[in-house]
Amino acid sequence: MKARVKVMPKKSVLDPQGVAVRDAVAQHGLPQVSSVRIGKFMEIEVGESGPEAEAKLHEICRDLLSNPVIEDYELEILA
């Protein structure tokens, strides 16, 4: 099974890196930049597959790969 996980900082949470990059983008020729948010992108390959493995993967996304206090995740199962 292959999967992709996107983990983004919650809208309400401070994203210091996003803020810094936004300022740098503005300096770099796009002064009208209004927002940059920076998260993580993960590509995962596992031997397991089937609904049970998918459920497990969701659990892993929630408990390990993201921190629900500050982040949301999206899991996409590819094959």
Add this chain to the structure above:
Amino acid sequence: MKARVKVMPKKSVLDPQGVAVRDAVAQHGLPQVSSVRIGKFMEIEVGESGPEAEAKLHEICRDLLSNPVIEDYELEILA
């Protein structure tokens, strides 16, 4: 203009973070995990638009948002 940028470590560059997470995923109930690669995902909103702004954004992806020596980026322009 809204855009999404995905920045991933190049294929054969060591991704120590991915390795550490792979081991953690294996411990977490998916022992057959074979690979985890971790990159960045950015959501960008800029006031500018048009081909010139897009070209600029590509330049920013290359020079600022990614490190071409060890990373590849994908830029997706949404609107």
Add this chain to the structure above:
Amino acid sequence: MNTAVHLPQDPEITPEVIARHGITPEEYELIEKILGRKPNFTELGIFSVMWSEHCSYKNSKPELRKFPVTGPRVLVKAGEENAGVIDIGDGWAVAFKMESHNHPSAIEPFQGAATGVGGIIRDIFTMGARPVFNLNSLRFGNITGDDEVARQNRRLFAGVVEGIAHYGNCIGIPTVGGEIYFDPSYEGNPLVNVFCLGILRHEQIARGAASGVGNPVFYVGAETGRDGLAGAAFASRELTEESKQDRPAVQVGDPFKEKLLLEACLELLATDAVAGIQDMGAAGLTCSTCETASRGGTGVEIDLEKVPKREQGMNPYEIMLSESQERMLIIVKKGKEQIVCDIFEKWDLPYAEVGVVKDDGMMRVKVGETTVAEIPARQLADEAPIYVRDATPRPAPVPLAEVPGTDIAAALPALLADPTIASKNWVYRQYDHMVRLGATALPGSDAAVFIVREAGKILAATSDCNAAYCQLDPREGAKVAVAEAARNLACSGAVPLAVTDNLNFGNPHKPENFWQLRECVEGLAEGCRAFDVPVTGGNVSLYNESPAAAVDPTPTVGMVGLIAKESHVTTSEFKAEGDVIFLLGELGDEMGGSRYLQVLHGRKEGVPPRVDFDEELALHDTLRALIIEGLVRSAHDCSEGGLAVALAESGIATGQPLGAEVDFGATGLQPEVLLFNESQTRVIISTTAEDADAAEGLANERGTPVRRIGTVGGGKLRISADGQTHEWEVAQLRDQWYNSIARCMAGGQ
């Protein structure tokens, strides 16, 4: 014998292939003679890395033999092992060394610098020592201004500092000191020299020899990937069809892995299971197998099928030349294999038994039953051809006709804001310098002072080199580097023990560059003899060229000293109002190569300051005598920027800056010369008012020039001489000096 096969997928050995490996036709002939046949592709690759300058020192070895390397404290000599080892008393010893990662840092500053730190740390724990602190010596092009060059230099500078911080902080070894210079000669070719010191008991010294025929050879640490391959001296196109993209020259460091490797290796070395141990640095598996065999006078046979790999389909050439980080080779005493397995299991690290020690002097590499390389280990490791290059002297420096004047009121703040002189807090606050509870003099003083708790010892360490002086006069500049290092130690209350050096020069095939290298080595050697400090090891980095020319010759000196008692620890900042200020040494008058000329007049010229080692040593001895008597509250050496900068720095080093009232009386010197000359052998000290007479008396008694020049106190630095007075608000001076680099980094100036 000599049965290595030609693998069908390997390219033919053509003159082009040989040339691309950086091997000359003569060297190739020698290879054929050693083997008694043609090398195959893997063997050619192995020779190319072992006989590169980096591994063989083929261009610098005859010069390096000029260093003094022996002494009563030397337990392991330079060149014998991965790092020299020096006795510090009571059964304790230190292992330390400096290494460069200049070119990798130019390509990728963060990872280049990070893996440099990782490499030097492995060199130290390979000796059986626990690493206790790091230093770093850095050179970049100019970082001030808003042009593209300055921006690029800032990116390099920021990336290097972040990389050093990343690796050192994560692994938990404090980075306690260093030095940084900014000069156009380093544009595009920054210098990144990193230093690590470790502590060990005498009986813990580990050896990098493959001893004991029949002993198993273990590979431990990170898996092997294709890292660093494109960095070797050839194009990678022929290797396989895969794109160049997949062959990164850049190694990515994993300080977490190295932390585990460090702990696991030290735990293993504390058992009696290890016969030999060697890190895999440049030329990884190649270098570690042939060097351990050569040192042991044995042979080593390994099977590449057993090597832990990160990627699939790697061929022998790639595996042997990979520069993947965080790996070690361990020769285990037969029968003690299980100890290794248990420890590496505990630390969750990959390990594998990959080979065995043989008695035939061969480095033999197999893939299963097939021999893919077979080379006499000693000839490969130790008998690379040695070259004595042509040396052409450069013109002698021309004395200055006159010293251009300036607005003195503005000159001191300008010098203090010069990034080379300015406080480096922007850098060292990014380094965890406090972990391990040892940094008693925090970064910012003349030398780093570190309490080594396990040994009950206090060490001082510094790195120094004014390359502008070396550019103008390499021999004298190198002598100054040694003198300044020793002086920084003396100011901290330490007696020098030993030196490591890092020789950073341009292309040695250019006779002028080679001459600089030779002059600097001879200057360093003379200095080390004068202070009676052996050189315990170091590193040579050649081919450092900016677009314009070679970098300024930069023979960085790393010196380590011992402080006998806690009460001798001395720092550079003034302590209290009312304290009396003395100058030990003369007023000086040498302006050649000074920061004053460079910063305020854009001129790097003149005859750089000369050092007289007898006077220098006498001054250090007097300073130490004063410190031992408990008379010294602060001591700061005069270096870049001269007396005025040294006085200012003494007052503004802390958040509560202290002014001073200083009067030099009648000197007959041009004010610029008095204030900013960089003559050597001078130290600013302060004493309490009660101790002032005693201090002056003791210095006089010992025949050391001493001048009572003023008192600490007030909100101003006021300097008078020859009927003129200049004054500055210390708060303003501090701001100029303390925040300058942060301002540059925030964009321009």
Add this chain to the structure above:
Amino acid sequence: MKAAVIRFPGSNCDQDCYHALQESFGVPTDYVWHKESSLSGYDLVVLPGGFSYGDYLRCGAIARFSPIMKAVVDHANAGGLLIGICNGFQVLTEARLLPGALVRNRSLHFICEHRFLRVEATDNPFLSTTQVGQVLNVPIAHGEGNYTADAATLAELEANRQVLLRYCDAQGNITEAANPNGSASNIAGICNAARNVFGLMPHPERACDPRLGSTDGKVIFQSILNTLGFRAVA
């Protein structure tokens, strides 16, 4: 009494914490390897600083699942004293033993320097020997010490007086300039509602020896020892 210093792979202040407890205060202290599963017999558990699992993914995210953490949670739930310093604090938030999270410093730089902290509450085992408003000089060394939590959580922390330390200036003023990392409300350390679990970014173990510039960290260890009724022998 007995103290445990947990060693995760990548911990690097474990020896410093051990030193502070064992050498500076004479507290019998053991290292406990992360693969262990029991903490019985320990009165105080310390999660030390460092880069557990390289701080990969998020600081403390992987360490939180180490085998020993079950015992750490049980220890806390049973009312045992638990202190997480720097990376230990990050592990505690990841393990939800403390609310909120620690994100990148505002400057995006790692920062190592002495900082002033103001004591905000003394009715807890960790600061019982101090006064409210007392200013402590203690080093920080972190890249991700920027405390964040949603408004409700922050309000609750304040209401329960769970904020124990805030970054301040030398006079004890809570100012923007005194905030090294962008932390919400200048928060440097918090405790749980039951007041037996304490997480802080500054390193008190680095401020127990006058030769290192400050001994203000001692009050934290002293408070803990007083609470546990331990009389120093060293």
